[in-house]
Amino acid sequence: MNTRGTMVLEEGSRIDFDALRLDRRARVRAMMDEHDIDVLMCIRQGNARYVTGHRPLWRAVITPWAPMCTFVRATGGIHLLAATWDDGIPGDIPHENLFALTWNASNTVNSIAGIEGLADARVIAVDGMSPGLAKLLGMLAPNARLVDGEALMRDVRAVKLPAEIECLRTAIAIAEGALATVTTELRPGVRELELKGAFEAAVCGYGLNHVAYEGTFCAAPRDAGSDAGAQVLRRIPTERPIGAGELVVLHGAVHYAGYEGIAGRTRPCVGPSGMVNSTASRGQRELARRFIAAQASAIDACGPGAPANAVATAWARHEAVPLDAPLLYGIGLGVEGPLVGGVPEAAAEDASLRPGMVVVVQGSVHEPGVGTYFGADVVAISDDGPRRLSRASHAPLDVPTDALVPA
Amino acid sequence: MTPPTRELDLARMRAQRHAKLQHEMDARGIDALLLLGTGNAMYAGGGQTVLADNARRYQQRLIVLVVAGDDAPHVFTPYADGLPAELPQSHRHAPLYAETDAGVEHMARTIKELTGGDCARIGIDDYTAPMWFQLPRLLAPAELVDATQLCVDARVIKLPDEQECMRRSWEINEAATYAAEQALRPGVRLNELSGVFLRRLFELGATANFLDPVFQAMPERIADGPWSTNGDVPFNLITTDHIISEGEVIWTDTVMGYEGYASDVGRTWVAGRPSPELRDLYVRWQEITDAVIEHLRPGVTGDVLTRLAIEANGGTKPWLDHFFLAHGLGLEGGEPQQVGADRGPEYDEQFVLQPGMAIVVEPVTWRDGHAGWRCEELVFITDDGHERVSHYPNEPFE
Numbered sequence: 030m031n032t033r034g035t036m037v038l039e040e041g042s043r044i045d046f047d048a049l050r051l052d053r054r055a056r057v058r059a060m061m062d063e064h065d066i067d068v069l070m071c072i073r074q075g076n077a078r079y080v081t082g083h084r085p086l087w088r089a090v091i092t093p094w095a096p097m098c099t100f101v102r103a104t105g106g107i108h109l110l111a112a113t114w115d116d117g118i119p120g121d122i123p124h125e126n127l128f129a130l131t132w133n134a135s136n137t138v139n140s141i142a143g144i145e146g147l148a149d150a151r152v153i154a155v156d157g158m159s160p161g162l163a164k165l166l167g168m169l170a171p172n173a174r175l176v177d178g179e180a181l182m183r184d185v186r187a188v189k190l191p192a193e194i195e196c197l198r199t200a201i202a203i204a205e206g207a208l209a210t211v212t213t214e215l216r217p218g219v220r221e222l223e224l225k226g227a228f229e230a231a232v233c234g235y236g237l238n239h240v241a242y243e244g245t246f247c248a249a250p251r252d253a254g255s256d257a258g259a260q261v262l263r264r265i266p267t268e269r270p271i272g273a274g275e276l277v278v279l280h281g282a283v284h285y286a287g288y289e290g291i292a293g294r295t296r297p298c299v300g301p302s303g304m305v306n307s308t309a310s311r312g313q314r315e316l317a318r319r320f321i322a323a324q325a326s327a328i329d330a331c332g333p334g335a336p337a338n339a340v341a342t343a344w345a346r347h348e349a350v351p352l353d354a355p356l357l358y359g360i361g362l363g364v365e366g367p368l369v370g371g372v373p374e375a376a377a378e379d380a381s382l383r384p385g386m387v388v389v390v391q392g393s394v395h396e397p398g399v400g401t402y403f404g405a406d407v408v409a410i411s412d413d414g415p416r417r418l419s420r421a422s423h424a425p426l427d428v429p430t431d432a433l434v435p436a
Numbered sequence: 437m438t439p440p441t442r443e444l445d446l447a448r449m450r451a452q453r454h455a456k457l458q459h460e461m462d463a464r465g466i467d468a469l470l471l472l473g474t475g476n477a478m479y480a481g482g483g484q485t486v487l488a489d490n491a492r493r494y495q496q497r498l499i500v501l502v503v504a505g506d507d508a509p510h511v512f513t514p515y516a517d518g519l520p521a522e523l524p525q526s527h528r529h530a531p532l533y534a535e536t537d538a539g540v541e542h543m544a545r546t547i548k549e550l551t552g553g554d555c556a557r558i559g560i561d562d563y564t565a566p567m568w569f570q571l572p573r574l575l576a577p578a579e580l581v582d583a584t585q586l587c588v589d590a591r592v593i594k595l596p597d598e599q600e601c602m603r604r605s606w607e608i609n610e611a612a613t614y615a616a617e618q619a620l621r622p623g624v625r626l627n628e629l630s631g632v633f634l635r636r637l638f639e640l641g642a643t644a645n646f647l648d649p650v651f652q653a654m655p656e657r658i659a660d661g662p663w664s665t666n667g668d669v670p671f672n673l674i675t676t677d678h679i680i681s682e683g684e685v686i687w688t689d690t691v692m693g694y695e696g697y698a699s700d701v702g703r704t705w706v707a708g709r710p711s712p713e714l715r716d717l718y719v720r721w722q723e724i725t726d727a728v729i730e731h732l733r734p735g736v737t738g739d740v741l742t743r744l745a746i747e748a749n750g751g752t753k754p755w756l757d758h759f760f761l762a763h764g765l766g767l768e769g770g771e772p773q774q775v776g777a778d779r780g781p782e783y784d785e786q787f788v789l790q791p792g793m794a795i796v797v798e799p800v801t802w803r804d805g806h807a808g809w810r811c812e813e814l815v816f817i818t819d820d821g822h823e824r825v826s827h828y829p830n831e832p833f834e
Binding site: 073074075084085086087088089090091092093094112113114115116117124127128129130131132133136155156157158159160161163175176177178179180220222223225226227229230231232233234236237238239241242243244245260262263264265266268282284289353354355358362363364365366368371372373375376377378 | 472473474475484485486487488489490491492493494495496497514515516517518530531532533535536538539541542543545561562563564565566568569581582584625627628630631632634635636637638639641642644645646647648649650661662663664665666670672673674675676677758759760768769772774777778779780
């Protein structure tokens, strides 16, 4: 398939969501069989959506743990809390498994107590916990042992089905399209927050209603200083107007059917004629060249079976490893592990890259007096090696400096 | 009533919030507070981040550690440029990672180092799975206690600077909502309204959008909407690319932030000319809203407000069964103080309005066959009454 759109076509939707939902659920079921998990309870949107295939109302907050989605292996039943109506809920989940939004803890207790198969559970996998609900589960499922369900779901979700990769490609196309729209609004005097607003408006133009990540639309510091911890990126957009000639980091993400597409590039602010090659400085082009080289090396390191942290080694052969953001992270129904960089070394995982995984490789290079170039690419790990799913170029900075006529 | 001040001092606000948390910790004998919940971590740490869906936020999380007697919070963040300027270097930290056993082991070591390792009681507001399974052992013999109520208590009364953030947040949200209403006409898709809304939001200086903007074309009859557990009006559904038809009634619900403080604007629009029945529903909604707001002052209890609303509505309850007549508001969105929710009349009777509370009043009027009217109004409780913050024009009728 090579058409990237969101409208349903006469011959069917581009992605068979019914099949995708059942395929995902079957994988969760197989995981539960393998690890002898009787009941899976999750709140995390990625986990709940993977199991259920519903369309939840998006919120940008983390709320205290509760079993928003319960999957019982013995019955195959999926039970949802805070589901007052069946809008956005797949038809294979019966109405009696939907529990209304409630503010009364005793209603929550009754809803959970009524889940068939919970009382007999011996092992319950949970993706978080709260003291109150731990007590409640102790009463409702007295023989059950709790285990880390997030680790189990992370493993299931890491390897993508072909239809999931199609969803990711669509999401990336939307993110890159919206970023291209922002580029047309990049001119001296525009404020960073206006660029962020332009990105979100462009996303809505594609039929979506929110972004996955509000993103970075910021002028890069020209001189971050030489300290080891020096900040080479500003990541939170402000009212600051963009100056002529500044490098501007553009980085945002969107959801398509829950799958996250990201785009990240750096553009010079050179006015309405910004796409004309001769208007970017030689130093900016040299910076882009350095980024492209380091990024290519990092992406090459994403082979099947490679340790995830090989990407850091490959990047470090070219450039200093950035301290303040991950160099690699998994992506699917939102951001997933493993993370390389951006977390304390002591917390790093020894994960290896498997065929079917999809990761974001990102980095930044800095040159005092010039600024910072940031870029992010989505890469699928296949049996044959890494495949870049991102399509955006580094224009207008990707013309080799030796091809330029000296100013 | 003293007119509201419009000055804003964010450093003063953060210092006062820190003092309130210290006070609540002292009152409960808590030696350290580890906060991971979005609003709680923002309250304690004061750091800005880039808003994202919860998957990204789990992986790149703002986490705050407050140590009893300390002058400032320890903030762990992937967004160093969002840290408050006044936060000392010793309290600025690289992010913690609560997603893996190794990350939680590192988290426990860090907590011990920063607290001197002799905490008897540590309050925690949210647990990832590795935290739940590992932390009690790693932090032993410290007792880990639930910090949820501590945070609710610290946050419920808004400081003057917090109120000013909320006024700005509400003003920006209303202005962006108004911009979207100007784009409303038959033939426009609902998600296009979100595009207009979001663009205007950030042009006006919003720092974040917390909720998928809701622009819902209301069914005329409840039976025309999706199936629901309670048989009430199905709202708020997820915004789609529905093409707006002449005469459709649109309900909105948008939650965005200024310095983290949420506004929660909900309005009712008509694509075209409102029917006489809808006009009547609007008039009744206005009467109910005025009756409730008129009585907002310290000492009034929730059950008084529900009675007033029911009376003004001719004996039936004028709010959605799955929501409430009124709710608290603060960082990130609604807060757990509710009036008329399904917690039962006893809860409403013991809920007492106090100066400094921020209350959103959201009655609904409905006549099956003609849809209904729903708007949200923000009110601060003052020492001797209230200050109405919301000022959206109900244009088809004004």
